[in-house]
Amino acid sequence: MDKTINQKAWFLVLPVFLVVAFSAILPLMTVVNYSMQDTFGNNQFFWNGVGWFKELLDPSTDLGGRFLASLGRNLLFSAIILAIEVPLGIVVALSMPRDGWSVAACLVILALPLLIPWNVVGTIWQIFGRPDIGLLGYTLNSLGINYNYVSNEFDAWATVIVMDVWHWTSLVALLCYAGLKSIPDAYYQAAQIDGASRWAVFTAIQLPKMNRVLLIAVLLRFMDSFMIYTEPFVVTGGGPGNSTTFVSIELVKIALGQFDLGKAAALSLVYNLIILIVCWVFYTVMTNAGAERPVKQGAE
Amino acid sequence: MEHIAWMAWTLPTAIFFVMLSLTLGVMTWLAAAYPEAERVGVLRIPTTRGDRLFISLVLAAVIHLLWIAFVGIDSIATLPIGEGVEISSLWLATVISLVSAVAVFRTV
Numbered sequence: 071m072d073k074t075i076n077q078k079a080w081f082l083v084l085p086v087f088l089v090v091a092f093s094a095i096l097p098l099m100t101v102v103n104y105s106m107q108d109t110f111g112n113n114q115f116f117w118n119g120v121g122w123f124k125e126l127l128d129p130s131t132d133l134g135g136r137f138l139a140s141l142g143r144n145l146l147f148s149a150i151i152l153a154i155e156v157p158l159g160i161v162v163a164l165s166m167p168r169d170g171w172s173v174a175a176c177l178v179i180l181a182l183p184l185l186i187p188w189n190v191v192g193t194i195w196q197i198f199g200r201p202d203i204g205l206l207g208y209t210l211n212s213l214g215i216n217y218n219y220v221s222n223e224f225d226a227w228a229t230v231i232v233m234d235v236w237h238w239t240s241l242v243a244l245l246c247y248a249g250l251k252s253i254p255d256a257y258y259q260a261a262q263i264d265g266a267s268r269w270a271v272f273t274a275i276q277l278p279k280m281n282r283v284l285l286i287a288v289l290l291r292f293m294d295s296f297m298i299y300t301e302p303f304v305v306t307g308g309g310p311g312n313s314t315t316f317v318s319i320e321l322v323k324i325a326l327g328q329f330d331l332g333k334a335a336a337l338s339l340v341y342n343l344i345i346l347i348v349c350w351v352f353y354t355v356m357t358n359a360g361a362e363r364p365v366k367q368g369a370e
Numbered sequence: 371m372e373h374i375a376w377m378a379w380t381l382p383t384a385i386f387f388v389m390l391s392l393t394l395g396v397m398t399w400l401a402a403a404y405p406e407a408e409r410v411g412v413l414r415i416p417t418t419r420g421d422r423l424f425i426s427l428v429l430a431a432v433i434h435l436l437w438i439a440f441v442g443i444d445s446i447a448t449l450p451i452g453e454g455v456e457i458s459s460l461w462l463a464t465v466i467s468l469v470s471a472v473a474v475f476r477t478v
Contacts, residue, residue, distance in 0.1 A: 078402050080398070080401065080402075081402070096377070099377065099383075099387060100376070100377045100378065102383055102386075102387075103377055103378040103379055103380060103383045104378060106380060106382065106383055107378060107380065109378070113375050113376065113378075115378045115380075117380060119443070119458075120438055120443055120460065123435065123438050124438050124439075124442070124443060127435060127438055127439035128439070340435065343428070343431055343432070343435070346428065347428060347432075350424070350428070354415055358415050358416075
């Protein structure tokens with residue numbers, strides 16, 4: 071049976087719409103206007119049509135080359151940190167105590183990195199990794215490993231990745247832990263009666279039950295890492311060369327460094343579109359993964 | 371107009387946003403006047419008219435960007451108005467977007 075939905079309640083959203091109009095929609099409109107024009111300052115604009123977009127999507131131009139290279143680096147970065155943080159977060163959550171005073175202790179320790187502002191995390195690792203005064207950098211070099219994130223691309227990447235893992239694995243772990251806590255004891259008791267192995271319990275009970283929180287964790291970490299700016303900017307400044315210049319760093323270089331508002335606006339719109347699509351896909355998958363279950367139960 | 375000079379308005383972008391806001395206005399009115407139930411289409415997800423509009427708009431943006439990247443924006447015809455108005459091939463992407471929007475609204 072088709073059920074009609076009354077949509078009139080949406081008019082109550084009007085006050086929020088007005089606030090968002092001033093804080094987001096008007097600035098976004100301005101960005102769209104900029105993306106079609108060129109300016110040399112002094113609020114004078116010259117029509118350029120879709121010229122910036124053409125340049126942006128053409129790898130042979132300076133703008134396109136820089137954009138596509140930084141996009142590739144960004145995707146690689148996101149893939150690497152997801153591949154590390156998600157399994158590591160699950161392992162941490164699984165090895166956390168289920169009750170007692172140690173739960174609170176674990177939660178506080180895990181939450182600590184999440185409370186530190188991005189630029190402070192960047193500064194901590196910037197100093198931590200320095201070969202002359204930093205604990206990590208000095209120790210590694212004393213052990214005979216030639217480590218210098220300022221001059222070596224691999225070291226710069228390793229530093230940025232380890233920093234992100236240090237900063238955000240806790241989030242994945244906490245989400246997974248919340249998922250694990252919501253599993254009723256009856257499941258474990260049934261598994262025990264069946265004589266299920268530790269691995270079977272993990273794959274048949276814990277992992278399926280963590281499905282939704284894991285999806286949220288992957289979504290949050292992907293979006294965050296895809297938009298990362300502050301930490302690599304503070305640690306490496308996008309270097310050495312351009313090796314850790316991610317899309318947002320490239321965007322700021324173009325918009326504020328070169329003051330190429332048209333190019334930067336075109337880049338931000340394409341960047342925005344990618345994020346919008348990924349967000350929508352994740353959101354749709356997430357809401358429908360939850361919506362399917364009650365329907366199935368009702369049909370049984 | 372002095373106080374909105376910072377927004378750098380042009381006629382084409384203004385037309386674009388007026389049409390976009392008209393579309394949203396009509397969709398809002400439609401949703402209030404003729405409420406509808408969600409429907410499951412080829413994507414196998416429940417969608418409303420608003421969802422289908424969103425998908426169509428995002429698809430249109432992607433189609434235009436892909437067209438600019440792989441086909442280009444060379445002119446394909448000249449209209450005999452004044453000194454001759456050149457028609458960019460990008461309008462073909464707009465036509466494809468409109469066709470895909472109709473397809474989205476009918477099947478998704």
